[in-house]
Amino acid sequence: MDLDQLAALRTPEGAAALDAAARVADGDPLAAASALRAAGVPAGLAAAALTQAGLRRRAAAKFGPVAAGMFLTRAGLEQATRGAVAARRAERLRAAGVRTLADLGCGLGADALAAARAGIRVYGVEADPLTAAMAAANAEAAGLADLFTVECGDATAFDVSRVDAVFCDPARRATGTGRRIFDPSAYSPPWDFVTALAERVPRTVVKVAPGIDHGLIPAGAEAEWVSVAGDLVEAALWCGRLAEVPRRATILRDDPAIPAVRLVGSGDREAAVGPVRRFLHDPDAAVVRAHLVAELADELDATLADPAIAYLYTDAPRRNPFTRCLEITDVLPFSLKRLRALLRDRGVGRVEILKRGSALTPEQLRRDLRLSGDAATSLVLTRVAGQPTVLLCQPVPRTTGDEPA
Known part of the structure; x- marks a missing residue:
């Protein structure tokens, strides 16, 4: 193209x-x-x-149905924010009093269009001429050209004094090859410019990769990880006046009518450690990445079985939108021979394999187990007090109460 x-x-x-x-x-x-x-x-x-x-x-x-009228590139689509996440971010900005916004590195315009739909005047800047032209075309197709305009140019040269707030989603793929960039200094705009925005603009939001090193988070910023329907999709830094808490994990559903649920905390606490108990809780990745496992443990009255593994254990089932609950039937030191014999004796032919803290590959283990039978179980490969352990479990069915209220 x-x-x-x-x-x-x-x-x-x-x-x-x-x-x-x-x-x-x-x-x-x-x-x-x-x-x-x-x-x-x-x-x-x-x-x-x-x-x-x-x-x-x-x-x-x-993006839902609006995708049918958009102009896209492969790289732009991969980095673009999901519609539900962009809409929620736009509403938070609007609620904070933002009326004009600079989108520095606006890409195809997903975030800018969401902000414009929320009534915010958006000035987009995009370095790539084709992507900038597509963003402008997308604004026109959406009927939002009066609220979202795009200029092709250097995002670092934009006069941020013209706006109430700044949003920046640095390009994390190399131009031409599309390969991921892991060094923040090689982002476009570069990381030092991005972090300096928070000092220059009282309201700044930066979209970052979910795997961001916590050491890169600017002092005083709120770091938020967002999961949609079980998939961890992004992290964002809310800086200056927009920061409300140190760390936040947010879960959204694909259905915009279902409100988000949030878990907040300091991100620097550690959960208590104890023995394996009857029920295992597998936290959402947003909670783990936000370092909010201790806060979730408080809600569940749960403990860890290993200080480095983010599985939580309780004596009773605790249904919670941030976790998946499984009932533990067996706890075994890991031994392929013993595990294979146990599953064969129970007629297990289908297994779900979860893992944290294990170097085993689920696909290879599945082949090595040579399963046959009609029964099903869940295998959790983990560590307990530092020792390789396998837990046999049965999922606890979700109920309506598990969903965000």
Whole structure:
């Protein structure tokens, strides 16, 4: 995709090609291309339309129905914020009194569009000309061009005194190759610029990778990890006046009608350690990444069985939206031979394998167990007091009360 192809897709002929591509894009690629060419669509336009149709199908999982009218790149789609997360962030900014926002490194515009839908005036800056043009096209397609404008340029040169707040999602993939960048100094904009924003702008939000080193979190910032329907999708730093707590874990559902649930705390506490008890609780990854296992343990009246492993144990089932609960039936020092014999005796042919603190590969273990039978169980590979251990468990069914209220 280049600027000329994008321009062609935005013509009436291009719109017709996109409609035709959407109808055939889920079939064989060669057959789809042949169908468009047979309909009189030039080869180059057909290829661009089919690429967009494929990306739009993938984007539906992130953006919902609005994805059908967006212009996308593969790299931009991978880094773009999910619609539910962007909408919640926009509402929090609006509730904090933000009326004008700079989106520095706006990408395809997912966050900026959510902010514009919340009534915030957004000024987007994007270094890549094609991505900037797509963001502008997305604003126009959404009917938000009056609230979200895009300029192609250097995000570090934007005059932040023009706005109430700044949002920055540094590019974490290399231009051209698309490879992930793990060194923050190589982000675009670079990390030193990003962290300096918090000192210059009283309201700053920075989207970061969920695996961010806690040592990189600026002093006084709130670090939030967000999980959607069980998947950890991002972390964000809320700086200056936007910071409310040191650490926060937030769980969202795909259904926007279900409110978010939040767990907050200092992020520097340690949970008590005790023996394995009857029920195991597997915390959501947002809780683990936010270092809020101790706060969750308080809610559950739970303990750890190993100080380095984030599995929590209780004597009674504790249904909680931040955890999955399993009932422990057996506790064994790990031995492949003994485990295989036990599962064979019980007729176990299907296992779910969970692991924390184990170097074993679930796929290889499944092959080594040579399972047969009709029964099912859950295997938890972990450590107890530093020793490799396997727990046989049965999931405790969720109830309506487990979902956010």
